[in-house]
Amino acid sequence: MSTGIDHGRRRLLRIGLTATGALLVAPCAWADPTPNVPPELLGDDLTALGPFVRIERDSRVVIGAPACEVGQGVFTELPMLVAEELDVDWARVRVVQLPYGYVAADGGGDATLYGAQGPAATLPAALAQLRQAGASARWLLLQAAAREWNLPPEQLRTEAGTVVAGDGRTLSYGALVRSAATFTPPAQLPLKAASAYTRVGQPTSTADAQAIVTGARVYGIDTYGPDALVAVIARCPHLGGSLARFDDSAARKIAGVVEVLELPGADAAAAATGVVVLARHTWAALQGRAALVLEWQVPADAAATSSSALRASAHAALDGAGPGIVVRKDGDAARQRRRPARHRIEARYELPLLAHALMEPLNALVELKQDGARVVAALQDPDGASRLVARLTGLQRKDIAIELPRGGGGFGRRLDHDALTEAVLVAKAAGKPIKLMWTRGDDLQHDRYRPFAVHWLAASLDDHKRITAWTHHCAATPLDPATPNAGLLGAGDFPAGHVAHLEQVFHPLATRVPLAGGPWLDALRAFAVQCFIDELAVVSRQDPLRFRLAMLEATPPPAGTDADASARLARVLRECAARIDWSTPRSGGQGLGIACHALPGGCFAHAFEVSVDDGQLHIQRAVCVADIGRVINPLNTTQQLAGATLDGIAATLQQAITFKDARVQQRGLADYPLPRLGLSPRTTQVHVIASDQAAIDPAWAIASAGPALANAVYAATTVRVRKLPLLPELMRML
Amino acid sequence: MPKSTQPPAATPAARVQPPAPLAISINGKPYFHDGDPAMPLLWFLRDRLRLTGTKYGCDDGGCGACSVLVDGKLARACAVPMSAAATHQVTTIEGLAGDTLHPVQQAWIEHDAIQCGYCQAGQIMAAVDLLRRKPRPGEDDIAAIGNLCRCGSQPQVRRAIARAAELLRGERK
Ligand code: FES
């Protein structure tokens, strides 16, 4: 293997032939070791598991997918970048999943670079590195062809897996691999201009589609260690509670149950919070758990952790119990609100806790040995996982091998390591390899939830139907007490800047409920703001679309607003309206609704056409328009946007997690419905406005879906639902 | 990992007299189960046979991730105990394709009805069942498919069902 190293750029490339004579190009993981150490001394610490390209002698190409696929499309999109620079026929490319590639020398790993969430979230440096991998392999093949033909490489070009000479002669990549491996590429090669792309920007099917539709693709839950026992855990259902006592005599009698243990706390002093059943197969483990007699130590203040207490504290805060945190204050909204105005309205919107409810509940396979560990789990943050396992086991990170199977959904839930932590603790305590399984009940009851929020909005409109004062108070459970309003109420939120007198105040609500961030946070405030705008349009008898556009397209743009961002938001609204045929009035119980949401770097709009008859909601059409920067695989982007739309529909209509006595009340999917065909729009249309700006994750489109749907329900029924989930409220109010 | 094995001849410790083994046909091959007759078919498929295309997704038979065909009819493998599955013919996602993909699988690939993909084996089995009963399914028939998909792949699933219906009727190859 030749090794090219460029310390200045902190990049390292390995070129070689495999045992079968294939060309291998494997840039090592991102962070290179301390510059003074010569490469040969680095030895085994440098595991070349960065993006790799392998070209077989028959010209088949294998590209390694460096990030864990959980439905965000990285398994296809990231290798597309390599294939683009390599100039190969995508139909001849096979994509394989790489394990987590850890570089020991600087204590850091590389996998987090490749997009915990999706390619949009992947660092530009990591994307560039993938493209360099393809460009390097192509460069090698060009040199080999130049040598073969005795021509300068500059006179050659590549096309779909072949090198082509000026006179039309061609050589396939496969025929060149042997010779190509003898060259050393420069550290940095020029990359293709976007105008020359042949694969990036083309709709590209999921690379492992065939394996998925035949049931062959392995997910985390499908991994069985040779001797691994299946572990399920009975956890204390009460937040802050612990195990008082238990009787496992019946559980131990179940055929297949091998062992019953207390779930060790993360440190020696911590009380056990559950009981682990280890069994030879899943059914025995589940039966064993069901047979446990359990008694929990319920915390004395359990009654205080409930949804009704949260709701009461939110309304008390909004009624003026506390001063709150001023997030933004323009002019004097409070004074302005007391003035006579053509219209003065106010409203409160209440949004529940939500669960991630991944289709594949969490699981992890852990095998601990004296000198190393093997972990198999779908992880959105394998780097963090590697650190965690090292901390819990005392092993060195280089000795912890992490394999990344496909994951049945991510949504940020696999950024946390709840199941992995338990699996390591159990494997340690049991002294055996274990496969930890979470059941659906575990998943709903022991999640990290979307924060709970109540928004109070008040506004005045003048005779010209313009907003003169806007007050937005939000009472919600912060993710981080140090930055309470982060993600929940932001100074840049629409319509800030478009209204002279504006006030945004945040009221943090204390809770013991574990919480998680992500795109669903934006759905909280977008719902309140975009429904309220609709309410203002209704009272002032304006078209809700034109009302929004009048603010966004005011000339000159109000001082302090970002004219470009306003124009982008207006554009997605106009596109969306055109596609749902907004200007054609609907009759016969049909209603149209629209909403939009902006975040730094992009924006979204949704429109819905719905009807309600016999107490049944029918969603005829959904339109989603997104302006989200660079797009690698338009097919995937479209699906992500449609998925976010459906997620928004399900969350708005039916989902809520509620607590009573510090315990989640939902037990299964009957209590927490996920998207299904019966509540999906008959047609869903997605339109992407691509640009060369930095990409943003299409999952944020969830934010505008909910309010657009609620606005459409209002248009169809004249019933305004301000408390989610919408369907039960609507049925109550109709 | 072998795709199919004969189940190990384990004797339940709690029983003095082991019950007679249950015979079952899965994807055309005969198997025997001598464990707990109450064990759901789902775990027999997954844990014993390593036919892991049939997925686990819930505890109340509501998600459809475990959908299989029993004697050609749709069933939820998590809700069928081995005692009830015995003597019947089970088809799982692994047994759907012959030399070529089943038209429903082909339609799924054409419309890329895959996001995380976890629910899709179940969605495909549900579509196979629907299109067998209703070659020209209407909106109500499609809406009646109760399979859940957290990723919101329903728009692609709808298109894939329509395409599969065409393929199965022999229209527009
Ligand atoms: S696992 Fe069988 S229906 Fe959910």
Ligand code: FES
């Ligand atoms: S594709 Fe992920 S749950 Fe359906």
